[in-house]
Amino acid sequence: MSEFDVRTTDDGVGVVTPRGRLTMVTARRFREVITELVAAGTTRVVVDLAETTFLDSSALGALVGGLKAARLAGGDLRIARPTPAVLSVFELTNMDRVLRPRDSVEGAFDV
Secondary structure: OEEEEEEEOOOOOEEEEEEEEEOHHHHHHHHHHHHHHHHOOOOEEEEEOOOEEEEOHHHHHHHHHHHHHHHHOOOEEEEEOOOHHHHHHHHHOOHHHOOOEEOOOOOOOOO
16 A cells, blocks of 8 residues: 655645555555646646655556646656666656656756
8 A cells, every 4th residue: 555745845846755555556546646736736746756665557657647737737747766666667668768767856857
C-alpha cells in the first residue's frame, strides 16, 4: 500500500511524494492526487520518488495522465530522485525519455 504526501513549495511547485509500492491498487488514487493538485491551480508538479519502492504499468499510466493534465493546464510534471528499482522500470519502458529523472525536487524545474 502507498500513501501520498502533498505539499506546495514557496515558488508554487506542487510536490507529491508517494511512499511504498505504486501498483494498480494505488494508481487510481495517485492519479487523482496529481489531477486534484493541477485542478486547484498548481500546474507545475514534481513527483518525488525517493520513498517509492516499486511501481508497475498502472503507476506509469497514472504518471502519464498527470503529465497530460499538467500540460493541458499550461504546466508540466517532473519526476525526481527515483530509487534504483523505480529507475530500472523507467529505463526498461523508455519512460525515462518522456519523464527525465531529476536529481532533486528543488532543481526539477531548473533548465
